[in-house]
Amino acid sequence: xxxxxxxxxxxxxxxxxxxxxxxxxxxxxxxxxxxxxxxxxxxxxxxxxxxxxxxxxxxxxxxxxxxxxxxxxxxxxxxxxxxxxxxxxxxxxxxxxxxxxxxxxxxxxxxxxxxxxxxxxxxxxxxxxxxxxxxxxxxxxxxxxxxxxxxxxxxxxxxxxxxxxxxxxxxxxxxxxxxxxxxxxxxxxxxxxxxxxxxxxxxxxxxxxxxxxxxxxxxxxxxxxxxxxxxxxxxxxxxxxxxxxxxxxxxxxxxxxxxxxxxxxxxxxxxxxxx
Amino acid sequence: xxxxxxxxxxxxxxxxxxxxxxxxxxxxxxxxxxxxxxxxxxxxxxxxxxxxxxxxxxxxxxxxxxxxxxxxxxxxxxxxxxxxxxxxxxxxxxxxxxxxxxxxxxxxxxxxxxxxxxxxxxxxxxxxxxxxxxxxxxxxxxxxxxxxxxxxxxxxxxxxxxxxxxxxxxxxxxxxxxxxxxxxxxxxxxxxxxxxxxxxxxxxxxxxxxxxxxxxxxxxxxxxxxxxxxxxxxxxxxxxxxxxxxxxxxxxxxxxxxxxxxxxxxxxxxxxxxxxx
Numbered sequence: 001x002x003x004x005x006x007x008x009x010x011x012x013x014x015x016x017x018x019x020x021x022x023x024x025x026x027x028x029x030x031x032x033x034x035x036x037x038x039x040x041x042x043x044x045x046x047x048x049x050x051x052x053x054x055x056x057x058x059x060x061x062x063x064x065x066x067x068x069x070x071x072x073x074x075x076x077x078x079x080x081x082x083x084x085x086x087x088x089x090x091x092x093x094x095x096x097x098x099x100x101x102x103x104x105x106x107x108x109x110x111x112x113x114x115x116x117x118x119x120x121x122x123x124x125x126x127x128x129x130x131x132x133x134x135x136x137x138x139x140x141x142x143x144x145x146x147x148x149x150x151x152x153x154x155x156x157x158x159x160x161x162x163x164x165x166x167x168x169x170x171x172x173x174x175x176x177x178x179x180x181x182x183x184x185x186x187x188x189x190x191x192x193x194x195x196x197x198x199x200x201x202x203x204x205x206x207x208x209x210x211x212x213x214x215x216x217x218x219x220x221x222x223x224x225x226x227x228x229x230x231x232x233x234x235x236x237x238x239x240x241x242x243x244x245x246x247x248x249x250x251x252x253x254x255x256x257x258x259x260x261x262x263x264x265x266x267x268x269x270x271x272x273x274x275x
Numbered sequence: 276x277x278x279x280x281x282x283x284x285x286x287x288x289x290x291x292x293x294x295x296x297x298x299x300x301x302x303x304x305x306x307x308x309x310x311x312x313x314x315x316x317x318x319x320x321x322x323x324x325x326x327x328x329x330x331x332x333x334x335x336x337x338x339x340x341x342x343x344x345x346x347x348x349x350x351x352x353x354x355x356x357x358x359x360x361x362x363x364x365x366x367x368x369x370x371x372x373x374x375x376x377x378x379x380x381x382x383x384x385x386x387x388x389x390x391x392x393x394x395x396x397x398x399x400x401x402x403x404x405x406x407x408x409x410x411x412x413x414x415x416x417x418x419x420x421x422x423x424x425x426x427x428x429x430x431x432x433x434x435x436x437x438x439x440x441x442x443x444x445x446x447x448x449x450x451x452x453x454x455x456x457x458x459x460x461x462x463x464x465x466x467x468x469x470x471x472x473x474x475x476x477x478x479x480x481x482x483x484x485x486x487x488x489x490x491x492x493x494x495x496x497x498x499x500x501x502x503x504x505x506x507x508x509x510x511x512x513x514x515x516x517x518x519x520x521x522x523x524x525x526x527x528x529x530x531x532x533x534x535x536x537x538x539x540x541x542x543x544x545x546x547x548x549x550x551x552x
Contacts, residue, residue: 004360012361019356020370023431026385027373029397033389044400092280107281109548114284116540117292118488120509121529124516125294148287155280209378211491216517226491229380233495240389247381258376259369266439273477273547274436 034244041240057245074224078207081146089154097162115152119212137219146207157268161195198264225250298526305520318527330503331511339486341422350433358441372431379491386424387496417504433478440474480543
């Protein structure tokens with residue numbers, strides 16, 4: 001390895017940090033504005049920075065529109081759909097990774113192809129089915145839809161993780177007298193858990209931010225944060241401090257999860273094509 | 276053990292798809308229930324000859340062309356920069372990719388109201404502070420503004436993928452070429468770019484799938500307007516079916532969208548399929 005001078009490193013750091021601040025500036029800016037009063041928030045940037053800080057916007061947003069209801073809708077819908085999909089996907093991915101058949105590759109590719117279906121192509125049938133079965137504006141309905149649209153990604157991600165578990169280790173366990181039950185419980189499960197955990201995180205992120213079905217299939221009761229924030233596109237959105245407070249609370253949990261899942265994100269979103 | 280997921284996905288594909296195709300040949304408006312009748316290709320004819328279809332097609336292509344241009348060029352530049360040795364690289368990387376985690380409705384509204392609004396928005400404030408005429412982004416250049424917002428969300432994605440790919444690049448090869456006297460430009464052209472070719476293709480194809488279906492960003496910023504200036508195919512179908520309740524024409528549009536997406540999907544599937552060997 002070539003030694004890299006500290007000057008060079010400092011220069012790189014400075015340039016990259018500038019770039020990072022530039023890219024995340026809108027997020028930093030709404031974080032600042034969410035702690036300002038409505039009057040200060042529409043001042044020029046210098047006045048904004050010098051004005052006093054307050055928590056008012058957060059309580060106003062909750063008081064006016066029952067923010068917590070939409071927040072809990074987001075939590076229930078994203079967690080519910082993720083766990084439901086994992087329940088279905090784990091056995092499938094497991095079978096395809098450890099007992100591959102002749103058709104396994106074709107089935108995998110076909111599952112992926114369902115993900116390519118543009119949502120708007122099936123908007124009308126889903127809308128009408130939901131209307132007829134009383135699923136419009138219900139959390140159950142959204143859990144079902146998000147489970148289905150993210151199932152292919154989940155199966156693929158789990159498959160690529162399970163594929164990496166060495167089969168030899170199973171034989172070794174068997175030689176040492178492990179039965180099928182012990183094999184699954186003590187050998188496979190511990191090795192599969194990291195893969196399952198990253199799949200879980202990525203899927204929660206995707207489900208939390210999904211903004212086509214959540215907007216089109218909800219009105220007020222089951223609306224998660226994506227749909228709730230969309231309601232700010234009316235003149236209400238010109239109240240900067242409130243818009244900022246509502247936005248920051250909506251993106252904070254996912255930003256934090258994002259910290260932990262950068263690497264897995266690439267694998268999941270490229271279906272294993274880039275690792 | 277595979278069967279539950281196969282059955283679920285099969286149902287998810289076949290039931291609504293069959294219904295869309297069936298509806299597309301019906302004269303069917305939700306405002307006049309009970310008057311459905313078979314009309315053959317009329318809906319397709321009506322949908323395709325509507326001038327807003329051409330506009331929507333052009334806008335769809337402009338959005339995905341514009342966004343892909345920005346994210347690909349920017350992604351290569353950003354990833355090369357972030358791949359350099361530096362301090363606090365984890366923190367800096369997170370700052371760069373943070374926009375990708377912001378939900379579409381938030382990023383669209385924050386950009387539109389808090390930055391691009393000509394009166395109180397950030398850019399407007401800076402402009403008036405400097406004594407310049409504020410630029411009315413959504414009035415003067417609505418499509419470009421939408422492209423800008425979407426690029427802000429997807430540039431981190433391209434960067435992250437290309438950065439991951441760069442980190443798997445063989446360092447010894449680079450150092451050897453350096454010793455042989457290759458300058459940084461020829462190293463980029465002959466070693467780095469060929470190594471990035473596949474990840475770039477994958478990033479482009481995956482973005483295309485999402486970019487053809489852009490919806491929330493348009494809904495909360497422009498509602499497709501002014502006129503049809505920012506209406507893409509997805510938004511046009513949404514207007515036809517859920518705002519004008521014309522199930523027949525909306526379904527015909529849906530079938531057309533599916534066909535277009537499939538053309539892209541075929542290329543993407545080939546790329547990913549190769550990886551399974």
